[in-house]
Amino acid sequence: MQDQEAGELTPERLQQFEPFEGLDAHQLLLLRSQVQWRKVARKTQLFGFGDIDSNEYFLLSGEVELQSADGKRFRVAAGQPNARRQLARLRPRQYTAITTGPCELIVVDSDVLEDLAEELSSYERAEDVYHVSMVSTVEEMEEQELLSGFHNALQRNQFVLPSLPEVAMKVRNLLEDDNTNADMLAKVVNADPSIAAKLVRAANSPLYHGASKCDTTSNAIVRLGLNTTRQLVVSFAVRDLFSSQSPALRKRMLRAWQDSVEVGAISFVIARMVAKGRQLAEEAMLAGLLHNIGVIAILAYIENEPELMESEESIDTALKSLRAEAGEQILEMWKFPPEFVEVAKSVADWQRNPKGDADLCDIVQIALLHSYIRNKHAIPLPRIDQVPAFKKLPLGELSPELTIRILDEAREQIAEAKQLLSS
16 A cells, blocks of 8 residues: 555545535644545455454545455445445454555544544434445445344354343242242242232232232242243343333334233233143243344344444344344353244244144244234235144144134233233
8 A cells, every 4th residue: 555645635535525524624634634545556455354443444536345254245436425434334344345446545543533523513424325236225235234243243242142130040040959949939039029029910810810819929939830930030030121221222122022022922822722731821921022032132232332323224124134143142041941042043934844743933933923913014924824833733724814813802811911021
């Protein structure tokens, strides 16, 4: 690379880039003293995939090819409206950048850009856009970079995966001991008064009705049974994980939790239809509640990277593409049984069809499909009778329409389960 005299950079050349267009003459003079103007030859590598450097590159002339780790190639061309910001800003770098011919570039330290952003109080950040030669839209290129950054962070364990709340962990550990009784479990649960109150309320709810009213945690545990208690404690504890300091992300967390509650409640009803006893129904409700758990890790990652919140569409794409993988990692870290992990991983794979009888994922998948239908989600959905999971469940010759009607008739149970999980 050949550095040129920065003094030859005119204000007009600097102001063609969005981060600099609001600067006055004095600020431009100060900026010009802090940038490098470089002329580079063809096939010069500017940065590589995985690099964590502090340079930001602005293209004055020429063209740069961005190569992702999976071999995809994109072009950024100078002079286009979509080359008015720095090249691929995410760190670690999600692309290797190589010039396709002679290029001129401005190189600025990232700290300088941060100072400029603070100084320009009236400046609104614009979304990164690129001239992409091998994808159909600018938004697709932006989403590709965002997804690459998320996936790379996920693979490098840079996502902060949430820990299972302490009371839920203690209950699970205690129930591994065959000598554990209701009084011992009640002592642990009572350390969290909120969960203890919810457990008593659950024992007195229509879902778990008994001959007399339960007034103590110990009595509630006796009525519910140890297995049900474990499922419900985890369910109540997970609720607090769906939170965020960001108002915008808090709304997404709340929506994700409400969707999870809906799927958990419908899973409970379907499981009671296809099996005797309560254990499968309770496991299905918990599995339905956890099917969307990957959202927590992804939105927490975004919260720590404020610039990633600029594009709602890109966040939607990231959630759709990565929540299964993130959910799988969370449940494995929490040491959930494989059948729960499979739900988080495969519930949205409508053509999933492993050998053997119906499993927990089949139940939650049909519950998820019914939730989408009931709430009129504007996404392409398969016919229920064409989904392998429906054919595997022992629902007899029921048609999809009849299944929906039965679930509608069971709305009291669904409403009760939703109230129990949402409170």
